Amino acid sequence: MATIRASCPTCGDVELTTAHVRVRVCVDDDRGEYLFRCLICRMAVVKGAEARTIDLLVASGVTVDTWSLPAELHEQHSGNPITHDDLLDFHALLEDDYSLALAMDSMLGR
């Protein structure tokens, strides 16, 4: 099993094996990163990496996970962004069943 030297923000250089490291690659934009849990402080560490680094990690046997950007990023939005006051109003609405039912009826055109 290959030895991988990585850097923990707290502990500095740490030596890991391929079993301690995982690679994640976004299938939509090819961004890659590797992650590990530091063997000294147990903190999870995630670092972005160039394709060359990802290729080297994968060639040495590190497991690769792939992920996709959330579909919500491709949605078209209209209207103003939600404000803090909107959230407070929504919270109050959730505590009042009658007003919530009226609001939902209004949204559904009933």
Ligand SMILES: [Zn+2]
């Ligand atoms: Zn550490």
